[in-house]
Structure formats: C-alpha cells, structure tokens
Amino acid sequence: xxxxxxxxxxxxRPGPPSPYARPPVVTGxxxxxxxxxxxxxxxxxxxxxxxxxxxxxxxxxxDYPARLAGEVKGFDARKSLPGRLLPxxxxxxxxxxxxxxxxxxxxxxxxxxxxxxxxxxxxxxxxGGFEFGQRELEALxxxxxGHVSAYQSFAWFYPVNTGQIxxxxxxxxxGAALVAEQAGGLDxxxxxxxxxxxxxxxxxTGGVDSAMCPWGWLCMTRSGRLTTVRDPRRAYVPFDHxxxxxxxxxxxxxxxxxxxxxxxxxxxxxxxAIVGYAATFDPRPGSGRPPGLRRAVELAxxxxxxxAADIDVVFADAAGLPEPDRIEADTLAAVFGPRAxxxxxxxxxxxxLLAGGGALDVATALLSLRDGVIPPTVHIDRPAxxxxxxxxxxxxxxxxxxxxxxxARGYGGHNSALVVRRAG
Amino acid sequence: MSTFTLDELVRVLRESAGxxxxxxxxxxxxxxxxxxxxxxxxxxxxxxxxxxxxxxxTLPDDIVSQELTPRLLLDLVNGHIARPAAGKA
Numbered sequence: 462x463x464x465x466x467x468x469x470x471x472x473x474r475p476g477p478p479s480p481y482a483r484p485p486v487v488t489g490x491x492x493x494x495x496x497x498x499x500x501x502x503x504x505x506x507x508x509x510x511x512x513x514x515x516x517x518x519x520x521x522x523x524d525y526p527a528r529l530a531g532e533v534k535g536f537d538a539r540k541s542l543p544g545r546l547l548p549x550x551x552x553x554x555x556x557x558x559x560x561x562x563x564x565x566x567x568x569x570x571x572x573x574x575x576x577x578x579x580x581x582x583x584x585x586x587x588x589g590g591f592e593f594g595q596r597e598l599e600a601l602x603x604x605x606x607g608h609v610s611a612y613q614s615f616a617w618f619y620p621v622n623t624g625q626i627x628x629x630x631x632x633x634x635x636g637a638a639l640v641a642e643q644a645g646g647l648d649x650x651x652x653x654x655x656x657x658x659x660x661x662x663x664x665x666t667g668g669v670d671s672a673m674c675p676w677g678w679l680c681m682t683r684s685g686r687l688t689t690v691r692d693p694r695r696a697y698v699p700f701d702h703x704x705x706x707x708x709x710x711x712x713x714x715x716x717x718x719x720x721x722x723x724x725x726x727x728x729x730x731x732x733x734a735i736v737g738y739a740a741t742f743d744p745r746p747g748s749g750r751p752p753g754l755r756r757a758v759e760l761a762x763x764x765x766x767x768x769a770a771d772i773d774v775v776f777a778d779a780a781g782l783p784e785p786d787r788i789e790a791d792t793l794a795a796v797f798g799p800r801a802x803x804x805x806x807x808x809x810x811x812x813x814l815l816a817g818g819g820a821l822d823v824a825t826a827l828l829s830l831r832d833g834v835i836p837p838t839v840h841i842d843r844p845a846x847x848x849x850x851x852x853x854x855x856x857x858x859x860x861x862x863x864x865x866x867x868x869a870r871g872y873g874g875h876n877s878a879l880v881v882r883r884a885g
Numbered sequence: 886m887s888t889f890t891l892d893e894l895v896r897v898l899r900e901s902a903g904x905x906x907x908x909x910x911x912x913x914x915x916x917x918x919x920x921x922x923x924x925x926x927x928x929x930x931x932x933x934x935x936x937x938x939x940x941x942x943t944l945p946d947d948i949v950s951q952e953l954t955p956r957l958l959l960d961l962v963n964g965h966i967a968r969p970a971a972g973k974a
Contacts, residue, residue: 544903545923548931608938610901611931 485657485664486724486731486884489568489717490824491560493669494811495531495710499563504828507836508857512810514693514708519552519673527687529696531710531812532673549612550625551593553711557584557622557669558629560715565630568717568729570663572630575723581634581661582627583653584715585645585668585816589619591677598676626665626715634661642871643778644740646713646819647879651738653718662720667820671711681709684872686782694840697813699779699806700786700852702843707781710808713817714824731884732827736864737765743874753876754778755792758866761878762796767864769797772880774835776822776867779806781813783845785870790846800851803858806838819869823881826865830883834859889940889962891915894955901935902928915956929953936962 490500495513497503506513514531522528538547538555546558561582565572572580593610594617600608615621620638627636635656639648646668653666672681681687688706690696697708724731739760741753762769775793780786793804807825808814814821829835835858844852867879895910904910905923914922919929929949937944942965948958 543906544899545905545928547903548901549903549927607934607943609934611927611934614927 483721484734484736484882485654485718486721486734487716487827488570488719488724488729488731489564489566490732490827491563491567491715492821492824493533493536493556493560493712494814494821495533495712496810498533498535500567500824500828507807507810507825508834510810510837510839510856512693512839514696514710514810514812517673520675520678522678525678525682526689527682528691529688529693529708530673531708531712531814533712546625546629548610549616551590551596551616552673553590553592553669553671554616554621554625556671556712557715558625560669560713561626561630561665564665564715564717568719570717570719570727570729572632572663575663577631577633579634579661580630580632580663581636581653581656582623582632583635583637583639583649583656583664583666584623584626585649585820586619586622586638586640587642587645587670587815588672588677588680590617590621591672591680592674593617595674595676622669630665632665635664640816641875641877642815642873643813643818643869644871644875644877645816646821647738647823647867647869647877648740650716650718650735650820650823650879651740654735654738657718657720662723664718665715666718667713667715667823668816669713669715670815670817672709672815673711686872688781697781697809698840698842699777699781699809699838700790700844700846700850701841702845704781704783704786704845708812710812710814711817712811712821713814714821716820716824733830733884734882735879736882737761737763737767737880738878739764740875740877743876752788752792753874754788754868754870755795757876757878758792758796758868761866761880765880767880769802772797772802772864772866773860773862774826774829774865775802775804776826776865777804777806778868778870779808779838780870786845789868790849794849799849802851803835803853803860804850805835805853807836809839819867819877822867822869823879826867826881830862830865830881833862835862889936889959889966891955891959893939894936894959897935897939898924898932901931916954918951919953919955920951940966942966
C-alpha cells in the first residue's frame with residue numbers, strides 16, 4: 462500500500478470506491494510510554510501535561526552529546542512475562558509483548574475461538590533488538606563465539622516483535638514487519654487494514670520500539686537530529702523558535718484492528734475506525750521538487766472521502782528541527798488554511814518513539830475522539846509558526862471531535878498520513 | 886573434574902532458556918523429554934552453550950535431539966568431562 466495513488470485524487474474526478482467503505486475498527490489499545498505504563502495511565506498523564514522526558518537511567522549517557530530520553534519507568538518483565546521468554550528477548554520485545562497482551566485483553570476477543578489463521582500481526586520496527594545485539598556482540602568480542610546466545614539467531618532481527626506476538630498468542634494469519642522509522646507506525650496500521658479487508662478479520666498492529674542501550678544510542682546520535690539541550694523542559698520543542706532537535710523515547714502502542722462485522726457480532730465497542738491512509742516519499746534532495754508530506758495528506762483525505770473541513774484535529778509529526786517543522790506548518794496551512802484546524806504534538810511528553818511513535822499517536826487520537834478533548838503540546842514557550850498553526854498548548858482543549866488526521870515522517874524521506882474517525 | 890549434577894543443569898536451564906509455566910523443575914524430571922518440559926531445540930542449543938561455559942568442555946551440537954532427557958544429557962556431559970577428547974572423535 463506504500464505510495465498508492467488514488468485515481469482522480471485532487472482533480473475533482475470521482476475515483477474508484479474507497480477501500481475504506483467498510484472501515485476496519487480499533488477495539489483494543491495497549492500503551493507503554495515514558496509517562497504511563499498503561500493506556501489510561503498514559504492518557505491521564507497526557508491530559509495533565511506530564512512529561513516523561515528525563516536524563517537517561519538505563520545506561521550511563523555521560524559519553525554522549527545527547528543525554529535525555531523518554532524511558533518507560535519501572536518496567537519489570539519478570540512480573541509480566543513467562544520465564545521462558547526472558548532469555549530470548551530484550552527490552553524492546555518485552556515491552557511489545559506486554560503492550561500486545563494489554564491490547565488483546567482490552568479487545569476482549571477470544572483468539573482461539575476465532576481460529577489461529579483468522580488472526581494476524583503487523584508491527585513497525587526500526588533497528589530491531591539493538592540491546593540483544595549489543596549484548597551478544599559484547600559476548601563475542603570479550604569472551605568468544607562459544608558464549609553467544611543461540612537466540613541471537615532471531616532476537617536482534619527487526620520482525621522479532623511480530624514473530625514473538627504471533628507465537629505467544631498463536632496468531633498464524635497474515636504477518637509482517639514494516640521499517641520506515643516514525644512513518645512505520647502508521648504504515649503498519651494501514652497494512653493491517655488491508656489484511657482485514659482481504660479476509661483476516663482480527664489483527665494486532667502498531668509499533669513498540671526501544672533502542673535504549675549504548676549501541677542503539679550511538680546510532681541515533683549519529684543521525685545529527687538529537688538535541689543536545691540538557692533541560693528536559695526545553696529539549697524537544699517542535700514548532701518553537703528554540704527547536705534544536707528531537708529527544709528519543711521508547712514504548713509505543715499496539716492496537717487490535719478488526720472487521721466491523723466481527724466487532725458488531727461479538728458486541729465489541731470500538732474506539733473508532735481507520736478511514737484513510739496514504740504514504741509518499743520525498744524527492745531526492747536538491748531536486749527542487751516539493752516535499753511529499755502535502756501529497757500524503759491530500760491522498761489520505763481522498764481515500765477517506767473527506768475534505769480538509771471534515772478534520773477536527775491534527776496530530777503532527779513534530780520533528781523538532783526548524784526546517785522539517787517549517788515544512789509541516791506550511792503543509793498544514795496550505796491544506797487546511799492558516800490556523801484553521803487545531804494541531805497538537807503530545808509526543809513532546811514521551812519523546813519520539815522510533816517505530817512506536819506513529820502508533821502511539823493513533824492511540825492518542827482515538828482516545829481524544831472518544832473523550833472529546835485534544836491533549837496539549839507541552840514546553841512551547843516561543844511559538845515559531847503562530848501565523849500558520851493553531852497549536853494546542855498549555856492545557857487540553859475540550860471540543861466536539863469526529864475525525865483526526867495523524868502524520869508521521871520517517872528519517873530518510875517517508876511521509877505517512879492516516880485518518881481516524883470516532884465510533885458511532 | 887567434578888560431576889555435572891541435575892541441580893546444576895536446572896540452574897543452567899533457568900538461566901539459558903527460562904522456565905515453562907506449569908512445569909516443576911524441582912520435581913522428578915530425570916526421564917522427562919525436554920520437549921515435555923517446554924524446551925524446544927533452540928532452548929536446548931542455548932542450554933548446551935550454558936553448560937559448556939559452566940563445565941569448560943566442548944560439546945558437539947548434534948547432542949540436541951527430540952528424545953533427549955535430563956538423564957541422557959547429564960550422561961553425555963559427564964562422559965565428556967571424563968574423556969574430553971571423546972567429543973572431537
């Protein structure tokens with residue numbers, strides 16, 4: 462579905478019937494983030510404006526220019542997962558397994574009752590199990606090849622979360638892992654939608670990521686996009702004159718996505734529906750052609766059969782760097798009109814979660830639609846795009862909400878846009 | 886060199902492959918196939934790596950099999966401890 466084009470898009474000509482005519486619905490959410498270790502704990506923290514960004518504790522960050530992160534607090538996998546899974550997983554996969562358990566429990570679906578081939582898993586990933594890989598590289602070079610875990614064969618690999626979730630819940634239908642950095646979290650949800658439409662009625666999807674080890678941190682710092690600001694209140698401030706880079710975080714969200722008829726038959730109360738999506742790729746740097754974000758937004762709206770006026774809130778990508786922030790602000794002003802739609806970036810409280818970020822924003826958007834309240838963007842002292850963006854800052858904004866647009870850009874030129882609609 | 890005991894094997898199993906829910910490794914497990922104790926071939930391979938570290942011998946990879954039990958594994962390991970060269974024959 463990557464970069465799919467819609468016939469008639471933007472031309473006013475009727476295209477083919479929307480593939481979202483019977484949109485898949487989200488019936489379960491599992492969240493782990495720096496400011497909340499469950500969906501409702503996270504949602505309450507986000508509405509209070511509580512940030513989880515702080516100095517790194519999982520390793521000593523003193524040798525690195527960037528020292529802040531959004532770490533999941535107090536996570537003890539031994540309390541949540543069977544002992545057999547601990548030697549074969551690292552922190553990333555353990556977080557993903559716990560979030561998947563929470564989402565499936567929230568959906569109240571009976572997986573064995575549905576049948577193992579009626580259930581599938583699509584997750585987003587970035588670098589895979591960095592921490593596992595680091596541990597085994599240490600074993601190889603300090604103690605020798607005879608000390609490398611047999612589980613290295615898969616535990617470092619980017620599809621490992623999909624595989625472990627699939628095995629744990631015996632979900633043997635469609636399975637995949639997508640890698641597009643931040644954009645991957647949205648791409649995974651859209652791919653899961655396609656599997657639902659193609660006949661797999663129940664999917665676990667989204668993304669949970671972590672690279673909180675020196676090896677993962679080094680890779681991220683080398684991108685040049687991390688802020689070196691040490692004050693957690695001023696470090697990750699997208700759309701602010703002081704925007705200096707991003708703060709990485711860990712965690713994310715996994716969702717259960719299902720055929721609307723299945724949800725109705727079993728009496729599930731959905732959070733909402735996924736009604737449109739598009740992904741585009743930026744042109745080669747220096748080509749002079751415009752960035753791909755606007756096209757992604759317009760194609761997603763077309764696919765949803767909606768216009769800009771139908772969107773009640775935008776969950777921004779919020780890169781936290783001046784140029785990408787400007788591109789996003791200009792894009793939103795061009796599509797919606799200047800300050801014509803509320804925009805927010807609750808990820809200012811969690812950091813950017815690699816492959817988990819887009820999925821967490823989808824979860825946050827669904828909770829926002831459910832409760833009729835837009836969570837704030839925090840720590841914005843000097844707004845840089847006030848003429849273009851109606852950025853929700855300071856306090857949550859209560860308002861009637863029906864449709865939300867979620868944007869995510871992945872390092873290297875990925876742009877994804879996803880439209881969610883409130884249930885009912 | 887001393888004998889590799891069941892207690893030591895259980896310790897290595899827990900560390901290298903974890904413990905299946907509902908299985909009591911303190912119980913009478915000597916003749917229970919590892920498969921029934923919840924350990925697949927990869928878990929056993931990782932356990933063999935752990936045993937090699939614990940006793941300082943090199944064991945052949947092909948000792949991992951479907952029928953393997955704790956008693957058979959202990960016999961194999963102790964055979965290698967007694968005759969270190971046998972593993973390379």
